[in-house]
Amino acid sequence: MASKDHTPRRSAPPAGAARGRPRKAPVSQEGEGEEKRLGRPPLVSDPREEILRQAAKMFAQKGYGASSLAEVAATLNYSKGAIYNYFATKQEIYDAIIIRTLEGLNRAGAEAVAQGASPRERLRLFMIGHARYLAENYDSFVTMLVGYSGMASAALKDDALRLRDAHEGLLRAIIAEGAADGSFRAMDVAMTGRAVLSLLSWMARWYRPDGAMGAEEVADFYCDLIASGLLPREPAAREGR
Amino acid sequence: MASKDHTPRRSAPPAGAARGRPRKAPVSQEGEGEEKRLGRPPLVSDPREEILRQAAKMFAQKGYGASSLAEVAATLNYSKGAIYNYFATKQEIYDAIIIRTLEGLNRAGAEAVAQGASPRERLRLFMIGHARYLAENYDSFVTMLVGYSGMASAALKDDALRLRDAHEGLLRAIIAEGAADGSFRAMDVAMTGRAVLSLLSWMARWYRPDGAMGAEEVADFYCDLIASGLLPREPAAREGR
DNA sequence: AGATTTACATACCGACCAGTCGGAATATAA
DNA sequence: TTATATTCCGACTGGTCGGTATGTAAATCT
Structure with missing residues (x-):
């Protein structure tokens, strides 16, 4: 029997060789057309x-x-x-949720960055994209941010950290660029990025998908607040150039 | 289950571990001088x-x-x-941590508010006081903000909510006052307060007491950022460097 | 010296839970 | 039909943990 060691071809746990394995081979790993599979079909699809x-x-x-x-x-x-036909351990389920959520968040950030013209606009798109992803993947997002916070495998933990840093890196690049071309004040880039992500991350603690305010609306408000500040402002250009 | 009044062991309520409001331990409560207590002394004081x-x-x-x-x-x-001589259940330990931490945070906020002259200054004192309390009660603070998040008793949950609202109320009063006298822009008070608390609360996820940056330092940066904003202050954005 | 009160340890119970195993059920393939 | 592959159930194991029962050690009071 060429039963592979339970590696469910999803996401990317390349280095992480799952120790435990379900007793049988994983689900179909085909990549091409729909092929009829052997054996009893699952009760639910996927x-x-x-x-x-x-x-x-x-x-x-x-x-x-x-x-x-x-x-x-x-x-x-x-x-x-x-x-246990689909996951070897409870921890593996948790890990899969975290990794896939971080991947999706990263993707959302990258798309936002690619679409904005000015740093000011990119910052807004980044924040709104982040918030939208939060709203659309609410449970996974909350799990990632407030739940348990411990991954077992060091390799997976590194993956998660890398993804998180990549996301934060996108944001820092926006801020640094804005500071370089004068559209933002010159401030500590890391701390400013941390502040922006703090605003967005804490949404996982109070935002509710069925609440009165939409996630993108919240992000829009936050972006305006962090951009213009709380102090009164003399007549000045609002738009990034 | 077993809703018998679980006073710790025998008779007296020495630890005040009963249902209802948490009460202070009589040992630490000064007043009537050191009275000789009966029985075997504890291994550790308090x-x-x-x-x-x-x-x-x-x-x-x-x-x-x-x-x-x-x-x-x-x-x-x-x-x-x-x-179990001092606490009836594990939950009671958790509840006591949350309540006492919220009480202390509330006290810190009230002190800060009382000392500032202008709304601008009060906002800064509030944020710094909050951050300092976080640093000085790090474990309790983290437990309150990221751990478990579920109190059993509805009464205690109400207490916690009331304390949290009181703290947030102090902040909102500052913002509203600033908006009224023109020292702040007119913005949504609730959302602005939420943003400020988001910045501070998320510190529990990354701040470390032995880290490079002090908590008050962080709060100072955040206060400046949220006050002045990211955009350049002067219309003529020709930052000489 | 008791008697009494407090502070502990030890041993235990019941509930719950992650993970396993054998086998039954259901599908395709020959 | 038979063989084989896959899914799933149900019963079970081993261990952990919250909470309790009972006894004992150390202090004061009478």
């Missing part, structure tokens, strides 16, 4: 996705430690054991 | 305080769920059972 979704929901609500896989399984009409 | 300190440390590091009372006890050379 169980891996559903498990991640439900787990993120529970992690966000009750935290990692207080969430049991049995409960996750129950909401999918699964037994607990079935989950 | 065990209640030590337990709260150690528990906050562990909660901050590993989270509520991942922290065991046995481990807390071990660091104090206690047995697990001994803790």
